[in-house]
Amino acid sequence: MSHSNGATGVNQAPPYLPVGDWRSYLTLLKDNPRFRKLWLAGVISHLGNWFNYIAIFVLLNHLTGTGHAVSWFLIAKFIPSTILGPAAGVLTDRLPRKMLMISSDLLRAGVVLCFLLIKRPDQVWMVYTLALLQESLWTFFDPARRASIPNLCQAHELNVANALGGATWSVMLAIGAALGGLVSAVAGWQTAIVLDALTFLVSAWFLADLDLPSLPKKQQPDKLSWQDYTGINDLKEGCRYVLANRQVAALLLVKSGWALSGGIFVLLTVFGEQVFPIHGHGGGSGILYSFRGLGAAIGPILAWRYLGEGRPAMLRAIGLSFFVACASYLVFSQAPTLLKAAPLVLLGHMGGSVQWVFSTNLLQRMVPDHFRGRVFAAEMALLTLVLSLSTYFTGAALDAGVSPRTAMIRLALIFLIPGVLWTIYCQINPTAQKESPKEEDL
Numbered sequence: 001m002s003h004s005n006g007a008t009g010v011n012q013a014p015p016y017l018p019v020g021d022w023r024s025y026l027t028l029l030k031d032n033p034r035f036r037k038l039w040l041a042g043v044i045s046h047l048g049n050w051f052n053y054i055a056i057f058v059l060l061n062h063l064t065g066t067g068h069a070v071s072w073f074l075i076a077k078f079i080p081s082t083i084l085g086p087a088a089g090v091l092t093d094r095l096p097r098k099m100l101m102i103s104s105d106l107l108r109a110g111v112v113l114c115f116l117l118i119k120r121p122d123q124v125w126m127v128y129t130l131a132l133l134q135e136s137l138w139t140f141f142d143p144a145r146r147a148s149i150p151n152l153c154q155a156h157e158l159n160v161a162n163a164l165g166g167a168t169w170s171v172m173l174a175i176g177a178a179l180g181g182l183v184s185a186v187a188g189w190q191t192a193i194v195l196d197a198l199t200f201l202v203s204a205w206f207l208a209d210l211d212l213p214s215l216p217k218k219q220q221p222d223k224l225s226w227q228d229y230t231g232i233n234d235l236k237e238g239c240r241y242v243l244a245n246r247q248v249a250a251l252l253l254v255k256s257g258w259a260l261s262g263g264i265f266v267l268l269t270v271f272g273e274q275v276f277p278i279h280g281h282g283g284g285s286g287i288l289y290s291f292r293g294l295g296a297a298i299g300p301i302l303a304w305r306y307l308g309e310g311r312p313a314m315l316r317a318i319g320l321s322f323f324v325a326c327a328s329y330l331v332f333s334q335a336p337t338l339l340k341a342a343p344l345v346l347l348g349h350m351g352g353s354v355q356w357v358f359s360t361n362l363l364q365r366m367v368p369d370h371f372r373g374r375v376f377a378a379e380m381a382l383l384t385l386v387l388s389l390s391t392y393f394t395g396a397a398l399d400a401g402v403s404p405r406t407a408m409i410r411l412a413l414i415f416l417i418p419g420v421l422w423t424i425y426c427q428i429n430p431t432a433q434k435e436s437p438k439e440e441d442l
Contacts (some may be wrong), residue, residue: 001087001118008337018311021322024160025160025164025167026403028153028157028160028161028164028301030166032152032153032157034152034210034211034212035149035152035153035157035161036377037167037206037207037209037210038145038148038149038152038206038207038210039164039165041101041202041203041204041206041207042145042165042169042172042203043168043172044199044202044206045200045203045204045250046168046169046172046173046176047172047175047176047199048176048195048196048197048199048200049172049176049199049354050173050175050176050177050180050199050289050293051176051179051180051183051192051193051195051196051199052112052180052188052192052193053177053180053289054133054177054181054184054192054285054286054289055134055180055183055184055189055190055192055193055196056073056115056174056189057070057073057133057269057285058184058189058285058380059115059118059127059189060073060124060127061273062125063118063120063121063124063127064124065119068269068395068396068399069124069395070266070269070378070394070395071128071263071266071391071392071396071398072128072183072372072392072395073128073131074265074266074388074391075386075388075391075392076127076128076129076131076132076135077131077134077135078135078262078384078385078387078388078391079132079155079384079385079388080136080138080139080384081105081135081138081139081218081380081381081383081384082137082381082382082384082385082388083381084136084139084140084385085139085143085378085380085381085382086374086377086381086382087377088139088140088143088373088377089143089264089373089374089375089376089377089378090373090377091140091373092140092144092147092372092377093147093370093371093372093373093374093375094167096214097144097145097147097148097212097373098144098148098207098210098212099308100140100141100144101141101144101145101207102204102207103140103142104137104140104141104144104180104206105200105201105203105204105207106200106201106204107137108134108137108138108199108200109200109201109204110197110198111130111133111134111137112130112134112197112200113129113193113194113197114126114130114192115130115193116190116193116194127199128173135295139377139380142376142380143372143373143374143376143377143380144213144363144373145436146367146372146376147372147376148212148257148358149161149162149165149364149371150364150369150372151212151213151350151369152212158361158364158365159304159309160363161212162300162357162360162364163301163304163357163358163397165299165357166296166300166353166356166357166360166380167296167297167298167300167301169293169295169296169392170293170294170295170296170297170298170299170349170353171294171297172292172293173289173290173292173296174289174290174291174292174297175290175293175294176293177285177286177287177288177290177292177293177370178286178287178290179286180192180286181284181285181286181287181289181290182286183195183267184286185208193196210391229280234281234377234398237371237374239378240383240393241371241374241375242375242378243437244387245366246429247336247366247419247429248363248366248367250316250425250429251359251362251363251366252359252363252375252378252379252382253382254355254359254418255355255356255359255379255383255423256316256379256382256383256385257322257355257385257391257417257418257419257421257422258321258322258325258352258355258356258415258418259386259387259410260386260390260414260415260417260418261325261329261390261414261415262386262387262390262391263390263391263394263395263407263411264329264386264392264394264408264411265350265391265397266391266394266398266406267394267404267407267408267411268285268288268289268292268345269285269317270286270398271288271341271404272284272285272286272338274404275287275404275405276288276338276341286343286370287338287342288338288341288342290343291342291346291349292344292345292346293349295345295346295347295348295349295350295352295353296349296350296353296356297353298350299321299349299350299353299354299357300353300354300357300358302350303321303354303358306375307320311362311365314358314361314362315358315362315426316426317354317355317358318354318355318358318359318422319423319426320351320354321351321352321354321355321423322346322351322355322415322418322419322422323331323351323415323416323419324350324351324373325348325349325350325351325352325412325415326346326412326415326416327350327412327415328344328345328348329344329412329415330409330412330413331344331409332344332345332348332408332412333405333406333408333409333412334357334405363375363376363379390411394407394411397410398414
């Protein structure tokens with residue numbers, strides 16, 4: 001029921017939803033059925049994704065037993081967004097986003113099942129090829145999903161929606177990694193792959209019933225050139241927008257700053273399978289990735305609760321998150337047991353999720369709808385490029401004889417670079433920390 005002002009008869013603004021209050025998440029899911037459907041699709045899809053990761057880690061360890069093989073798998077997962085990101089951004093701002101997401105889910109279900117064809121070490125190239133195909137489809141799915149959230153939520157719901165989305169990804173990482181490790185150890189990696197394929201089908205089923213507003217039609221020139229048809233002009237327009245908006249450009253680089261140390265994902269697998277092995281393949285990796293998910297789930301919620309929900313607070317928290325990750329993984333590098341290492345992964349990824357969720361939130365606030373797909377696709381393209389390079393050099397270092405503990409120290413120290421640069425940026429750009437008139441209402 002809407003509440004109205006007795007004197008003027010004008011509807012009052014909807015109630016503010018504080019991120020720190022867990023009841024706000026239930027309120028959002030109860031009162032916003034359109035967002036609820038998008039969220040449920042994400043719950044199922046994310047769960048399957050982490051089944052897939054753990055299953056492939058187990059498969060690669062069985063086929064090759066090298067850290068470099070894991071790094072090449074992760075590179076194959078990262079590089080499609082670097083190459084296809086610009087095209088995905090253009091299509092996200094041109095085509096129905098609902099159609100892009102459903103098509104991606106259905107095609108990924110078929111691609112994932114093809115992993116079951118891999119039986120021998122000489123077929124390891126198929127792992128990388130299928131990972132490339134799977135991630136190419138995700139490259140079109142992700143910007144469509146993130147660009148759609150502001151279309152489904154009111155301004156006062158956006159903080160809670162992003163916190164819930166980040167927590168969902170993280171909790172599904174924790175549950176999916178743990179269950180993926182358990183299923184892989186007990187029933188084999190093949191079972192985890194089949195379950196992953198089924199989750200994509202369920203996700204598509206939820207999205208099929210989603211009422212997603214259509215994008216307004218863009219006014220076209222009287223005479224279209226080949227650059228208009230191919231989307232090159234749309235791409236140029238997006239680049240001009242980012243270059244003309246310094247704050248958008250800075251936020252777009254946040255995730256890439258964290259990705260400089262992205263080789264940590266390789267090392268978590270190596271630590272789980274070789275440094276802290278437990279009974280059955282996949283168990284150690286599953287536990288470390290599970291704690292990564294738990295940390296990522298609670299990081300933004302705690303930061304919003306204790307540092308504040310406004311733009312200045314989020315910018316400060318982004319900088320702090322790099323230093324938290326640095327300290328956590330420095331201590332992790334010397335942890336003697338899995339029991340002592342796992343909580344440090346949790347703490348490190350509390351910081352990682354803060355910079356991810358907060359930068360996404362601020363970009364959704366600032367970027368107009370007709371640019372949003374291109375901005376998020378460009379952000380993901382740069383992120384995955386940096387991740388690919390960090391992952392490659394980490395795998396190469398391991399194969400060259402660098403110990404996992406030494407490699408972890410180096411990657412932890414790299415977090416200091418974006419942390420210091422972000423702190424300097426906020427100090428020399430005081431206007432970046434001011435709420436814009438549009439954002440004060442959020």
